[in-house]
Amino acid sequence: MIICVVFYNVAHRLPVIKYYNDLKTQAKNEQEENGVLTGALWRSALFNIVGRIKWYGFGILIIYVVTLSIFPGYITEDVHSQTLKDWYPILLLTSYNVFDLVGKSLTALYLLGNASVAIGSSFARLLFLPLFWGCLHGPEIFRTEVPVTLLTCLLGLTNGYLTSVLMILAPKTVQLLHAETAGIVMVLLLVVGLAIGSIVAWFWVI
Known part of the structure; x- marks a missing residue:
């Protein structure tokens, strides 16, 4: 927690953060010149923001419903290995987290700019549920270590990448002044997805 607090304060000194803070300040000043944002106007702006990013939000929500419904409960409790024994869930947890980090980092190399594809891919992750069910109750070949490990890695990779993509694209659909509010709404839906998952x-x- 101490490291997080230190890094949070250091981040504001980075040139890229200063650049976007200056843009936000400029947009805020322009808004104030046009008039004070009253309560009614603020609520109207909020509803407009939610309307613009709702599908991005649903995408984030479904990503974490799928992920949390499988990870970590299914991986730590339901699958077993006669070969790896107690190391099996540890290796699966490690694999997921490593590939989740890789997925989040991939947006620095390639950012999927097509929002429809990103949102559609988020809903396509529902296929993980029957696939993991098959690894639990399906044919013997699907209940071995290799299919479960591959699916776990893919689960982490898609979770990290699609989360980053949607979090990057959603704030860009609204005015710069409202980008931070859009990000807060996205995080709220992410937390709802965590709870439902x-x-x-x-x-x-059951």
């Missing part, structure tokens, strides 16, 4: 995870037990 945690509840859905219990169905593996």
